[in-house]
Amino acid sequence: MTAHTPAPRRRLRRRIAVVSTVAAGGLLLAACGGNDMEGMAHGSGSSASATAGQTTGGNPAPGAFNDADVMFAQMMIPHHEQALVMSELADGGASDAEIKTLAADIEQAQDPEIQTMKSWLKAWGKPESAEESMPGMGHGSGGMDHQMSGMMSEEDMKKLKAAKGAEFDRMFAEMMIEHHKGAITMAEDEQKNGRNATAKKLAADVVKTQSAEVEKLEKILDRL
Structure with a gap:
């Protein structure tokens, strides 16, 4: 594995601020539930957005x-960003060698995936934030006010x-297991309900x- 260089502290502080806002705000609600996700996916059918990506x-x-x-x-994107914050914290918090190695692996895998997904949204003409796509589905939206899986x-x-x-070490392992399982659920939803071949491959x-x-x-x- 290539040598891991710790991220600058200001980058870590910025990520903590971002993911704290996401976790507290609850805008990432129904994405986590397979049924809710399926309903959103089917809602678009073969709309104009389904062909907007067919560019050269x-x-x-x-x-x-x-x-x-x-x-x-x-x-x-914000799900991965929180995983990066957790992994960056291992630089000064972890004592177990395997935890440190796995945290570095997570950073090296998920940081590029974040940039990849941002590039998709830009190419599709869609905002990076789900809240911008679904105004009114953030705070005060009743049953939608849940954290992402x-x-x-x-x-x-x-x-x-x-x-x-x-x-x-123990806290990181327990939290990351739960975090990863949430990501796996979301990715399985994409495999089931998504249409874009590139997105489904990443899933x-x-x-x-x-x-x-x-x-x-x-x-x-x-x-441990």
């Missing part, structure tokens, strides 16, 4: 797309940031990679 000139996700593809990217709360993140050594990669990491984390927990 280096489109990172060419071909047809639907609302499920858009929602997958909009939801997975697997997302840690602001309080969870504060506890992880404060933990050190063996306490951090398949997420399922494969993060399922393997869940197994590793569970083995680490068994010996």
Whole structure:
């Protein structure tokens, strides 16, 4: 594995602020539930958005797309960003060698995926934020006011940031297992409901990679 260079602290602070806002605000609600996601995906059918991606000139996700593809990217970006914050905290908090290695692997895999998904949304003419796509579905939207699947709360993140050594290692493993399982659910929804081949391929990669990491984390927990 290539050497890992810790991210600048200002980058970590910025990410903590972003994901705390996402977790507390609850705008990422129904994306996590398979049934809700399916309903959103089917709502667009073969609308104009499904053909807007059929452009040339280096489109990172060419071909047809639907609302499920858009929602997958909009939801997975902040989900990945929180995983990066958690992994960056391992630089000063973890004591276990396997935890440190896995945290570095997560950063190296998910940071590029964030940039990839942002490029899709730009090419599709869609905002990065789900709240911009669905005004009124953030605060005060009743049943929609839920956290995204697997997302840690602001309080969870504060506890992880404060933990050190063996306490951090166990907390990180437990939280990341839950976080990864949420991402896997979202990716499986995309495989089922999405239309864009590029987006579905990344979803398949997420399922494969993060399922393997869940197994590793569970083995680490068994010996901690």
